[in-house]
Amino acid sequence: MAKTEPQLDVLVLGEHPCAYFAAALVAANSKLRVLHTTIPDDGQNDRLVVINPEFFKLHPMLEPLRRKLEMTAVYGLQFFSPDPAIRSEYRSKSTLAFVASYKAVRAAMMKVAEAQGVELANPKALQIHRLDEHGAEVTVGKTDVRPKVLVLGGLLPEPQQKMLGLPDAWGADVVHRYTFVKLSGAKCPDLGSRPVIPMSLNLKEMLCWGWLLPGPKGMQLAVEQPVESLGKIRPTELLAHWVDVLRGNGVLNGRGDLSLDSAESIDLPLAGALAHEGVANRTLLIGPAGGFYSACSEDIYPNCWSALYAADAVKKALKEQHLQDALHPYRHRWRTTLGDYLRGPQQNLRFLLPMVYRNQKMTTRLTESILMGKSVVR
Numbered sequence: 549m550a551k552t553e554p555q556l557d558v559l560v561l562g563e564h565p566c567a568y569f570a571a572a573l574v575a576a577n578s579k580l581r582v583l584h585t586t587i588p589d590d591g592q593n594d595r596l597v598v599i600n601p602e603f604f605k606l607h608p609m610l611e612p613l614r615r616k617l618e619m620t621a622v623y624g625l626q627f628f629s630p631d632p633a634i635r636s637e638y639r640s641k642s643t644l645a646f647v648a649s650y651k652a653v654r655a656a657m658m659k660v661a662e663a664q665g666v667e668l669a670n671p672k673a674l675q676i677h678r679l680d681e682h683g684a685e686v687t688v689g690k691t692d693v694r695p696k697v698l699v700l701g702g703l704l705p706e707p708q709q710k711m712l713g714l715p716d717a718w719g720a721d722v723v724h725r726y727t728f729v730k731l732s733g734a735k736c737p738d739l740g741s742r743p744v745i746p747m748s749l750n751l752k753e754m755l756c757w758g759w760l761l762p763g764p765k766g767m768q769l770a771v772e773q774p775v776e777s778l779g780k781i782r783p784t785e786l787l788a789h790w791v792d793v794l795r796g797n798g799v800l801n802g803r804g805d806l807s808l809d810s811a812e813s814i815d816l817p818l819a820g821a822l823a824h825e826g827v828a829n830r831t832l833l834i835g836p837a838g839g840f841y842s843a844c845s846e847d848i849y850p851n852c853w854s855a856l857y858a859a860d861a862v863k864k865a866l867k868e869q870h871l872q873d874a875l876h877p878y879r880h881r882w883r884t885t886l887g888d889y890l891r892g893p894q895q896n897l898r899f900l901l902p903m904v905y906r907n908q909k910m911t912t913r914l915t916e917s918i919l920m921g922k923s924v925v926r
Contacts, residue, residue: 556693558862559686560584560666561674562701563591565650566835566851568657570699572609572664573859580866583695584661585669585688590702592836593812594651595728596761596768598622598745600849600920601643606856609664613656618764619646624744625915627904630753632796636905638915639744645919647745647763653848676708679829696866697875699858700828701835701851712828718839720775722820726845727783728770729811736767737799746799747918750901751790752781757845758790760799769794772845775815783813819843819890821854826879830872832858840882843892844918850889857882889921900924 557580560571571584604614624639662668671689678685683696698712706716739746739762748758756773771786781789787808794800817824820839826832834840835851842850857878865874893900893914903910916922 555683556581556583556695557866558582558697558699559684559688559693559695560699560701561587561704562835562837563587563654564701564835564851565654565657565848566840566855567699567701568654568661568666569607569610569852570701570834570855570859571666572657572661573607573856574699574862575661575664575666576609578863580863581667582665583667583669583688583693585671585674587674587702587704588672590704592650592814594649595770595812595814596647596730596763597650597653597847598761598919599646599648599653600846601646602920603849603852606849606852609660610852613653613660617646617648617652617656619648620743620762620764621646622745622762622919623742625918626744626746627911627914628746628748628793628797629905630750630793632798634905635797636908636911637744638908638912639742644915645745647761649763649765650847674704676704676711679711684830696830697862697871698831699855699862700831700833700837701855702837712831714828714833714837718815718817718820719823722817722823722839723775723815724772724818724845725775725778725783725813726770726772726816727787727811727813728768729787729808730766730768731806732766735806736762737801746794746797748790748793749897749904751786751793754780755897756781756786758786758793760794772816772818784808784811787811816841816845816847818845819892821882822887822890826882827875830875832861832875832878834858840886840890842890842921844921846921849921850886853886853889854882857886888923892921893917893924 563586575582621643626637675687743762746760759770761768817839834854840851840854861878868874913924917924
């Protein structure tokens with residue numbers, strides 16, 4: 549028989565760093581009881597992620613992570629076309645982005661949550677039984693809790709998704725498959741002490757993207773493609789093509805085999821929040837659950853940005869008589885700010901591609917759009 553805990557104010561669900569951040573924000577400077585729990589079978593594989601420096605300015609509790617996280621600073625992008633003779637580059641004198649391990653960011657955010665007094669749970673089972681006008685009935689492991697409001701940052705089983713009023717799955721128009729393989733040792737090319745990220749915007753002439761990310765302890769080859777293109781080319785084939793492009797441009801050694809057998813894939817709902825409600829039954833969606841990845845496949849900053857707004861909305865809603873109604877300003881707030889950031893340059897990219905290689909100003913603007921979320925059209 550499950551043990552019943554006292555009334556819980558907020559239950560935050562999900563293993564993404566933004567979920568730990570949301571829990572920390574709700575608990576900070578409040579007397580609210582906050583529980584964070586992971587969702588069984590919802591963990592994401594470790595990978596290298598690009599971090600916008602603005603991430604550390606989101607909230608004072610994040611600023612110390614700039615010194616604590618092991619990161620590689622990058623200074624721009626180098627765009628490769630299908631023709632090795634045609635390329636362009638923008639290199640800044642200052643850092644435009646950082647590259648860090650997803651797992652390291654998650655561990656750091658977990659410590660941030662602990663420092664704010666958040667209760668942490670990593671249960672083998674999680675079950676949402678029902679919701680009513682007083683809150684939710686949830687079993688976390690072997691303990692029953694009754695949170696007044698939920699903050700969801702991960703994917704629940706389908707029956708529980710429906711209970712919260714969430715759609716069964718993302719539409720194919722927003723899901724992109726991100727496939728990556730890690731490089732280490734002699735397989736890593738030398739990108740110099742002030743590296744720029746080699747990148748393709750048009751692999752196989754399908755607006756599929758490719759990156760070579762320099763990390764603190766190795767590198768990562770990665771490609772991203774709309775799920776609708778999977779029938780035309782498999783992810784490992786696209787990754788192999790990206791390797792050929794890098795070899796043709798002299799970035800990777802053309803001799804010897806580079807095994808892609810260890811390649812991993814995850815599906816990301818890029819800019820999915822723009823097509824998503826964001827507010828469910830006594831629940832706010834953040835991060836992966838809300839589709840807060842940018843159209844440029846950016847992960848940490850936009851997802852944690854959504855957590856910042858959600859935490860503020862939750863703390864205000866808990867003071868109101870009609871909690872569900874009080875949650876809706878969350879949707880309006882992120883749409884009028886974060887929404888533009890999520891869109892990225894893709895809507896005009898096919899038109900812009902030729903200009904990227906001919907016009908240095910356009911190369912600069914596209915670099916700043918991809919790494920920093922600035923608008924291409926100015």
